[in-house]
Structures are given as structure tokens and as C-alpha cells.
Amino acid sequence: MRKKLVLIGNGMAGVRTVEELLRADPSLYEITIIGKEPYPNYNRIQLSSVLQGDKKIDDIFLNTYEWYSRNGITLHTGEEATLIDRQRKRVLTDKGREIPYDKLIVATGSLPFMLPLPGADKEGVIAFRDIKDCETMMETARHYRKAVVIGGGLLGLEAARGLLNLKMDVTVVHIFHHLMERQLDETAAIMLQAELEKQGMRFLLSKQTTKIMGPKRVTGVMFADGSTEKADLVVMAVGIRPNVEMAKRSGLEVNRGIVVNDYMQTSDPDIYAVGECAEHREIVYGLVAPLYEQGQVLAKHLAGVPTDPYTGSVTFTSLKVSGVDVYSAGEFRDGGNTRAIRIHDEAQGIYKKILVRGNRVAGAVLFGDTSDGQKLFSLIRKRADISAFGKLSLFGGADEAAAGTDWASVPDDEMICGCNGVSKGVIVDAIRNRGCTTVEQIKGCTNASRSCGRCKGQVAEILQHMLSELGESAAAAPVKAGMCGCTTLSHDEVRREIRAKGLRSTREVMHVLGWSNPEGCSKCRPALNYYLGMLFPEDYEDESDSRFINERVHANIQNDGTFSVVPRMYGGVTSPEQLRKIADVAEKYNVRMVKVTGGQRIDLLGVKKEDLPKIWEELDMPSGYAYGKAIRTVKTCVGSTFCRFGTQDSIQMGIDMERKFERLYTPHKVKMAVSGCPRNCAESGIKDIGVVAIEGGWEIYVGGNGGVELRAAELLVTVKSPEEVLEWSGAFLQYYRENAQYLERTSHWIERVGLKHVQDVLADPETRRELNERLDVALSVTKDPWKERVANPELRKQFEPITIG
Amino acid sequence: MPRYWIGNAEDIPRCGARSVFLNGRQFAVFHLSDGSFHAIENRCPHKGGPLSEGIVSGKYVFCPLHDWKIDVTDGRVQAPDRGCVRTYDVEIEGGKIYILLDEANWTEAG
Numbered sequence: 001m002r003k004k005l006v007l008i009g010n011g012m013a014g015v016r017t018v019e020e021l022l023r024a025d026p027s028l029y030e031i032t033i034i035g036k037e038p039y040p041n042y043n044r045i046q047l048s049s050v051l052q053g054d055k056k057i058d059d060i061f062l063n064t065y066e067w068y069s070r071n072g073i074t075l076h077t078g079e080e081a082t083l084i085d086r087q088r089k090r091v092l093t094d095k096g097r098e099i100p101y102d103k104l105i106v107a108t109g110s111l112p113f114m115l116p117l118p119g120a121d122k123e124g125v126i127a128f129r130d131i132k133d134c135e136t137m138m139e140t141a142r143h144y145r146k147a148v149v150i151g152g153g154l155l156g157l158e159a160a161r162g163l164l165n166l167k168m169d170v171t172v173v174h175i176f177h178h179l180m181e182r183q184l185d186e187t188a189a190i191m192l193q194a195e196l197e198k199q200g201m202r203f204l205l206s207k208q209t210t211k212i213m214g215p216k217r218v219t220g221v222m223f224a225d226g227s228t229e230k231a232d233l234v235v236m237a238v239g240i241r242p243n244v245e246m247a248k249r250s251g252l253e254v255n256r257g258i259v260v261n262d263y264m265q266t267s268d269p270d271i272y273a274v275g276e277c278a279e280h281r282e283i284v285y286g287l288v289a290p291l292y293e294q295g296q297v298l299a300k301h302l303a304g305v306p307t308d309p310y311t312g313s314v315t316f317t318s319l320k321v322s323g324v325d326v327y328s329a330g331e332f333r334d335g336g337n338t339r340a341i342r343i344h345d346e347a348q349g350i351y352k353k354i355l356v357r358g359n360r361v362a363g364a365v366l367f368g369d370t371s372d373g374q375k376l377f378s379l380i381r382k383r384a385d386i387s388a389f390g391k392l393s394l395f396g397g398a399d400e401a402a403a404g405t406d407w408a409s410v411p412d413d414e415m416i417c418g419c420n421g422v423s424k425g426v427i428v429d430a431i432r433n434r435g436c437t438t439v440e441q442i443k444g445c446t447n448a449s450r451s452c453g454r455c456k457g458q459v460a461e462i463l464q465h466m467l468s469e470l471g472e473s474a475a476a477a478p479v480k481a482g483m484c485g486c487t488t489l490s491h492d493e494v495r496r497e498i499r500a501k502g503l504r505s506t507r508e509v510m511h512v513l514g515w516s517n518p519e520g521c522s523k524c525r526p527a528l529n530y531y532l533g534m535l536f537p538e539d540y541e542d543e544s545d546s547r548f549i550n551e552r553v554h555a556n557i558q559n560d561g562t563f564s565v566v567p568r569m570y571g572g573v574t575s576p577e578q579l580r581k582i583a584d585v586a587e588k589y590n591v592r593m594v595k596v597t598g599g600q601r602i603d604l605l606g607v608k609k610e611d612l613p614k615i616w617e618e619l620d621m622p623s624g625y626a627y628g629k630a631i632r633t634v635k636t637c638v639g640s641t642f643c644r645f646g647t648q649d650s651i652q653m654g655i656d657m658e659r660k661f662e663r664l665y666t667p668h669k670v671k672m673a674v675s676g677c678p679r680n681c682a683e684s685g686i687k688d689i690g691v692v693a694i695e696g697g698w699e700i701y702v703g704g705n706g707g708v709e710l711r712a713a714e715l716l717v718t719v720k721s722p723e724e725v726l727e728w729s730g731a732f733l734q735y736y737r738e739n740a741q742y743l744e745r746t747s748h749w750i751e752r753v754g755l756k757h758v759q760d761v762l763a764d765p766e767t768r769r770e771l772n773e774r775l776d777v778a779l780s781v782t783k784d785p786w787k788e789r790v791a792n793p794e795l796r797k798q799f800e801p802i803t804i805g
Numbered sequence: 806m807p808r809y810w811i812g813n814a815e816d817i818p819r820c821g822a823r824s825v826f827l828n829g830r831q832f833a834v835f836h837l838s839d840g841s842f843h844a845i846e847n848r849c850p851h852k853g854g855p856l857s858e859g860i861v862s863g864k865y866v867f868c869p870l871h872d873w874k875i876d877v878t879d880g881r882v883q884a885p886d887r888g889c890v891r892t893y894d895v896e897i898e899g900g901k902i903y904i905l906l907d908e909a910n911w912t913e914a915g
């Protein structure tokens with residue numbers, strides 16, 4: 001029997017704890033979550049971005065309903081826990097439900113603090129805490145003009161900026177004489193105020209609000225000095241208080257928050273509290289980073305995994321207002337027994353202050369350039385001894401910021417995502433060993449950038465840095481790396497052995513060459529299948545089960561398991577008739593989106609697998625191979641047919657190339673283009689084969705790449721006639737097919753073997769003839785895969801799911 | 806435990822898989838090189854990739870979306886990734902494939 005775990009509060013801290021717990025051991029508990037808000041868990045932090053118009057509400061959900069059901073979690077949303085019956089170990093709810101528990105987590109967060117002013121209950125007076133508040137503000141902005149935000153802290157300023165973006169006239173009222181007094185010193189606060197005033201915000205400082213005026217709806221606010229300010233909307237952002245009523249009623253020990261020990265355990269040993277409602281060593285936190293640290297400890301504790309106790313957190317804050325960079329961590333007020341190191345560049349609007357106590361950084365305030373923030377935060381957290389640092393090297397320095405970070409020299413333990421406690425080392429590991437190749441995947445693997453999103457840029461830089469590092473080393477040490485974990489043989493060695501030993505199937509290769517996994521893996525199987533098909537085009541029977549899904553079903557798989565259909569449009573030229581067919585099909589099959597691709601053709605996106613053959617049949621157009629390691633597109637420009645600068649018929653040249661080479665499998669995808677003159681409107685300079693027409697001839701460029709690592713194509717040769725263009729590009733293609741490693745783009749291959757080498761080989765007309773001969777054999781056995789599947793019921797059947805009942 | 810017919814052995818290619826809908830619920834049914842059949846939930850624990858579309862090698866399937874490696878016989882995600890998918894027992898009889906579902910499971914996730 002699994003134990004019953006109940007979580008009250010479907011918010012950021014509680015759900016993160018559950019996520020960590022599932023990660024540690026998904027089989028221990030039967031989990032039920034009760035949440036008052038009528039949604040799955042969302043990223044509260046990003047309400048500011050929603051209000052500022054950078055995100056939609058739909059974008060900020062952290063867990064889908066589907067996630068709950070997939071993990072076997074019972075979720076009751078729109079339901080409030082009203083009491084914990086500790087004797088009977090049950091949670092009672094406002095819907096009359098009684099939910100039994102063995103272990104209980106209370107994560108009820110905070111309530112916004114509403115000033116108890118006369119009139120505070122009038123219509124148009126709200127807080128800024130949840131989706132509902134956000135929606136109210138957006139709705140109000142549609143009908144009213146004048147907003148007053150009470151509170152000049154983080155939340156108030158973010159709300160004010162959002163309301164400005166919603167075209168409201170905004171005044172921020174603050175009781176203190178400077179903004180964000182809990183995070184900034186006066187210098188930084190004044191700079192911040194000036195910047196926000198420039199953005200159109202107005203401020204009333206040192207003002208104490210005493211009354212909300214208006215009949216039913218608010219019309220204004222009054223201050224202690226008797227002055228007033230008009231208002232159609234009042235947003236109170238003066239602070240939060242832990243939401244502990246229910247816990248108190250249920251007899252748990254409550255001080256300011258629910259009192260917990262170092263394992264987040266309350267006065268009742270079966271009940272835990274985590275998040276903003278918990279009070280740990282007399283501190284109640286109001287930012288996610290510490291809450292996630294608490295969640296981690298609690299999850300491990302619940303999973304029975306050994307863990308260090310939670311001993312408290314140092315916090316940092318940054319303001320999420322576009323165009324303003326503010327960062328504050330640890331202590332920020334001068335005095336105490338700290339020394340301050342300051343940089344203040346008024347001209348550039350940069351201010352940096354680091355407070356040092358003894359040999360350690362005690363805190364920092366940064367304005368204008370916050371790029372040192374996470375580095376300083378690491379030093380504070382680690383309580384690092386900085387006596388070895390020069391004063392100025394504590395600041396990265398503006399020069400370094402301008403030149404970009406040298407990621408190779410950043411230590412692995414440097415914190416990148418402060419909210420989720422993810423260091424550079426963890427991100428590097430995700431890229432190197434866990435196959436992450438996008439920021440999104442890194443987010444999925446490590447949680448980095450999943451909360452406030454501020455570190456997204458840095459994560460992307462690390463990714464870029466790692467990808468080029470991994471790419472370069474792959475190119476520089478081409479022959480020795482084993483092709484995958486199943487063998488120590490390199491691509492080149494495997495290909496040589498296949499040829500020498502005349503091996504004829506992937507199984508035979510793996511058997512004869514002593515693969516450690518008898519059936520290979522997702523890396524080697526497609527590679528072997530390619531090599532075999534390339535070496536023995538006429539006798540090799542393609543192994544569809546060794547192909548990646550895209551090349552098995554001849555469509556590109558999408559993130560939700562649907563597929564895309566990209567028919568060929570030779571040279572990017574289409575016709576009313578084709579367009580009509582595409583339109584009809586798109587309508588008939590409810591295609592989710594019809595999009596023009598970057599490759600001059602049309603993509604039908606979001607197609608169900610079982611509809612693919614029907615769509616192909618009705619389109620009656622050839623496959624564009626947009627999914628394959630194969631010849632992709634030939635982009636063209638209008639050329640001499642229309643353009644006043646055109647020197648040759650680039651459209652026809654492109655069509656001829658595409659018709660000749662289509663359906664050919666290659667080590668990696670091959671993109672081509674033909675431009676009618678050196679203005680290069682078809683972008684021939686970044687294609688695997690890019691042709692540029694010149695007066696009386698054609699230039700052929702090779703090895704260009706517009707993707708991850710931008711690389712300009714290099715001139716292979718200049719020729720006179722269209723026939724020669726086909727001859728040279730055919731020879732180049734076949735030489736690439738025979739010599740590159742699987743998944744090596746022409747750009748990496750040329751980089752590895754050198755253009756000169758390729759030029760030397762292809763210079764010999766006899767070699768070119770032989771290469772073209774072999775290419776023609778390969779081309780002669782290709783068939784359009786769509787037509788093949790449309791016509792063959794056996795193949796077609798595999799597109800249908802088996803459906804019963 | 807009640808069992809449900811979910812198709813015929815010959816419908817599932819060797820070293821391959823099909824997705825099977827049973828009363829609106831989806832499974833991935835695998836046919837391994839050793840001739841055995843296995844049914845698992847057709848959702849990758851990473852981002853929900855359809856596992857029936859992955860490359861099958863031995864007893865592993867590689868998710869088509871980001872290449873997680875999953876043992877189809879016990880549902881375990883292989884290192885360095887972590888997690889697991891639900892597995893279901895199957896029986897083969899007279900070329901027919903049956904899946905065993907206990908009733909409680911059925912309603913809970915269905």
C-alpha cells in the first residue's frame with residue numbers, strides 16, 4: 001500500500017516539492033493536491049510579464065493538467081482546505097470532501113496585505129497576487145485611464161510598469177522617501193526613480209495614504225497631508241503576510257508563519273509546511289529561490305533519501321521591468337562593520353556597490369549593469385574568501401560585459417539560475433551528457449530559467465559555447481572518436497570495414513564488428529543504414545526500423561506527436577493550381593497551421609499520423625524531404641527572367657538541380673540555392689551548395705551553413721554552362737556522400753578535410769565522371785516515398801493506430 | 806485480472822511498435838527481436854513523446870523527441886535521465902495480443 005500524501009496549496013513551492021519527490025521516488029506515495037485557484041500550477045513570478053504584455057496567461061503554466069494525471073496525482077482545483085482534522089488525519093474542504101492523509105504538506109503561500117483604510121473595499125481596489133488580479137487590471141485598463149499603485153517596492157513597480165504598458169496613466173505612492181528601500185541604497189533608488197520617470201511613471205514619495213474615496217467605485221485616494229490623487233484603479237502592493245489561518249485553526253504552532261524545523265516539519269510530525277507560509281528559524285521568505293531549497297530538503301526527507309537539513313537562505317532580488325537592470329543581494333546598507341567598494345558612472349547610468357565584511361562579500365547592489373549579479377551572489381552564498389581578488393576584479397568590468405563572457409573560464413560551481421539553484425556545471429553536464437541542445441531542453445532537464453526567466457540569455461550563451469566547443473572537437477579529432485557507445489570504431493573505420501568485408505545489413509555489421517549492444521542504439525543504427533544504402537544502392541534493402549521516425553513515416557514529428565507535410569515546390573516556384581490543392585487539403589484535414597518555410601515552400605503543420613497518407617494522396621505532389629538527412633530545397637531568386645540585375649536564369653537552374661538531385665539521401669541535410677547575381681537574394685553564401693550567376697558563367701560555392709554555426713560557403717569553382725553546374729555539383733555531392741561521416745554537414749566536413757582537398761579531387765574530369773556515374777545509380781533507385789506509401793496498403797496500414805472500443 | 810484484446814501479433818512489426826487505443830486510452834505495444842510483446846504507456850516521461858514512434862533496439866526504445874532511452878520491459882528510463890513509464894502485462898494466445906488491466910488502474914488513469 002502506498003502512503004497517502006496530501007498537499008494543500010497548488011502553488012510554486014508545494015508543487016515543486018512534489019516534483020522533486022517524484023524525481024526521487026515516484027512509487028512511494030499516492031498524492032492528492034488541493035488548490036484554491038481554478039488552474040494547474042502556474043508561475044506567479046511571471047504575472048508581471050503577463051501584465052507587461054511579454055507573455056500570455058497560457059504561457060506561464062508550469063504544469064499541465066495532463067502532468068498531474070500522468071503522475072497519478074489527484075487534483076482538486078477551485079477547492080479550499082478549511083481544516084485539518086489531526087486526530088482522524090483528514091483534510092476537510094469547502095466542498096465537503098474529507099481527504100485522508102498519512103503525510104500532509106501545507107503550502108498555502110501568502111495573502112497580499114491590504115491596508116485597512118476606510119474605503120478599501122470599494123470597487124476598483126485590488127492587490128497583485130494571482131491570475132485573477134492580473135485579469136482585472138487588464139480589463140480595467142480597457143475602460144479606465146488613471147491608476148494609483150500604493151507601494152514602491154518590487155511588486156508595486158512591476159505592477160506600475162505593466163499598467164503603463166496597458167496605456168494607463170500611473171502614479172506610484174510610497175510611504176518612504178526612496179523606492180525599494182528593502183533592497184536598494186539611496187543612490188541606486190534615486191537612479192531607479194529617474195529611469196522609471198523617463199519611462200512615464202509618476203511618483204508621490206513620503207506619502208501616507210489615509211483614505212480611499214469614491215461612491216461605489218474608487219475615484220481617488222487621500223493622503224495624511226490632506227492632498228488627493230485621482231484614481232480609477234488602486235493596486236495595493238504594500239506587502240504580503242503568510243497565509244496561516246487554516247493552520248492556526250487546526251492547532252499547528254504558528255508565529256508569523258507556520259513554525260517548522262530544519263526538515264520543514266511543523267509541531268505535528270506528520271505535517272510539513274513549505275513556501276511563503278512557513279517560518280524557519282524566525283524567517284519567512286517571499287522569493288522562490290529559498291522556497292525551492294526548502295522543497296528540495298522536504299522532498300528528500302519524504303522520500304527517505306539522506307539530506308542535509310535546511311539551514312536558511314541568502315536571497316537576491318532583481319526587478320523585472322524592461323529597460324531597467326536592478327539587482328540586490330544580501331546586505332545593502334552602508335554601515336555595520338562593512339566596507340563598500342563602489343563604481344558610479346553617472347554618464348552611463350551604472351552604479352555598483354559591493355559590501356565587504358572581513359574577507360567576505362556581505363552584499364551587493366547593482367544598477368544599470370547587473371551582469372555581475374550571479375557571480376557576486378555565488379561569492380556571498382559560498383561565503384568565499386576574496387582576499388585574493390583585486391578590488392576591481394570583483395566586478396566583471398564593463399569591458400568584459402561588452403566583449404561577452406568567456407564561458408570556458410567561468411568556474412563550474414558558478415550559479416547561473418539563482419531561482420532554481422542551477423550552476424554552470426549542471427548546465428554543462430546537461431548539454432554534454434544528457435543530450436540537451438536547446439534552452440528549452442536544458443530547462444526541462446535542470447529547471448534552469450524555469451522561474452523568473454532572467455538567466456535565459458546566459459543559459460543560451462553557455463549552450464552556444466558548448467555546442468561550438470563540442471562541434472569543434474568533433475571536427476578536429478575526426479577519426480578517433482567511436483561512432484557511439486556501442487563500438488570503439490570510428491565512422492571512417494566502420495565504413496571501410498563494411499566495404500572491405502562486404503557486409504550487407506546493420507545486424508551483420510554489428511555482429512561482425514563486435515558491437516557491445518547487439519542491436520545497437522539510436523545513434524549507430526541510422527548511420528549504418530545510411531552507409532549501407534550509400535555503398536550498395538542497388539542491393540541494399542533499406543531498414544526502416546533503423547531509421548529515425550521522420551524518415552520512417554516521411555514527415556517531421558512535432559512536439560505534440562503530430563507531423564508536418566512539406567511538398568516539393570521546385571525552385572520555390574508554385575502555381576495557382578498547387579496552391580488551391582494545398583488550400584483544399586488544409587481545410588479538409590483541419591491542418592493546424594499553413595506556414596511558409598524558410599526554404600521557399602509551404603508547410604502543413606499539426607497533421608495526425610493517420611491522415612498523412614490521405615493528405616499525400618490528395619495533394620498528389622512529391623515529398624519535399626523536409627524531414628530527412630537528404631536533399632532539401634533549392635532556393636532561387638527571380639533572376640534574369642524578371643530582375644533588372646539578373647545575369648542568368650537562376651529559377652530554371654534551381655529547378656533543374658532540384659529535379660536532378662531530389663530524393664537523394666546524404667550524410668546530413670543538404671540545402672542549395674541559386675542566385676541570379678552576386679546580390680545573392682537566394683542566400684547562396686550560406687548553403688551547402690550555393691550557385692551564383694555572373695555575366696557569362698556560374699560560381700559554385702560549397703560548405704556554407706546558416707544554422708548553429710554560421711559559416712560562409714567557399715568558392716569551389718567557376719563554370720560556364722548550366723550542364724557544368726549540374727556536373728560539378730553532382731560530383732561534389734557524391735564525394736560528400738562517400739566520405740563524410742553520418743550527421744556531418746558539408747560545412748563541418750569541408751572544415752575538416754579542407755576545401756583545397758576537395759578541389760584537388762574534383763579537378764580531375766575522370767574522377768568527376770565516375771562520381772557522377774555512381775550518383776546516377778543512387779538516383780535511379782529512388783522512388784517518391786509518399787506515392788509509394790499511398791499505393792501500398794501494407795505500408796499504409798502502419799500509419800493507423802490500432803483502435804479498439 | 807481482466808484482459809482485453811488489443812490486436813494481432815502480425816499487426817506489430819518486429820523491432821517496432823504500434824500505438825493502440827483501447828476505449829480511448831493509449832498504449833504503445835512493442836514487438837521485440839526475441840519475439841516478445843510488451844505494452845507500456847505511450848508517453849515519454851520527459852515531454853510526452855509518443856514512444857511507439859521511437860527506434861527500438863533490443864529491449865529499449867529511444868524516444869523520438871529527445872532520445873531518452875527506456876526499457877520497455879520494466880518501464881525504466883535509462884541513465885543519465887530519470888523516471889519511468891507504466892508497464893502492462895500482455896498475453897499472446899492464438900496470435901492474438903491481450904493486455905491485462907486491473908479494474909482499479911483502469912478507472913484511476915482512464
Ligand code: SRM
Nearest residue numbers: 556558564596597598599600601626705706707708709745
Ligand atoms: C520548417 C522550417 C522552419 C520554418 O518554418 O521555416 C524548419 C524546421 C525545422 N528545422 Fe530547420 N527549418 C527550416 C529551415 C531552416 C534553415 C533556413 C534555410 O534552410 O534556408 C536553417 C539554417 C540554414 C542551414 O541549415 O544551414 C535551418 C537550420 C536547422 C538546424 C541547424 C543545422 C545546422 O547544421 O546547424 C536544425 C538541426 C539539425 O538539422 O540538426 C534544424 C532542424 C529543424 C527541425 C527539423 C527540427 C526537428 O528535428 O524537428 C524543424 C522541424 C520543425 C517541425 O516541427 O516541423 N534546422 N532550418 C524550415 C524548413 C525549410 C524547408 O522548406 O525545408
Ligand SMILES: Cc1cc2nc3c(=O)[nH]c(=O)nc-3n(C[C@H](O)[C@H](O)[C@H](O)COP(=O)(O)OP(=O)(O)OC[C@H]3O[C@@H](n4cnc5c(N)ncnc54)[C@H](O)[C@@H]3O)c2cc1C
Nearest residue numbers: 009011012013035036044080081108109275276286287288
Ligand atoms: C507579481 C509577482 C511577481 C513576483 N516576482 C518574483 C520574482 O521575480 N522572484 C521571486 O523569487 N519571487 C517573486 N514573486 C514571489 C513568488 O511568486 C512567491 O514567492 C511564490 O509564488 C510563493 O510560493 P508558495 O507556493 O509559497 O505560494 P503560492 O505560489 O502563492 O501558492 C499557494 C497556493 O495555495 C493556495 N491556497 C492557499 N490557501 C489554500 C487552502 N486553504 N486550500 C487550498 N489552496 C490554498 C493559493 O490559492 C495558492 O494558489 C512574485 C510574486 C508576485 C505576485
Ligand code: SF4
Nearest residue numbers: 438440597598707708
Ligand atoms: S523550426 Fe528550427 S529554429 Fe524554429 S524552433 Fe524548430 S529547430 Fe529551432
Ligand code: FES
Nearest residue numbers: 849851852854868
Ligand atoms: S519527450 Fe521523450 S525524450 Fe523528450
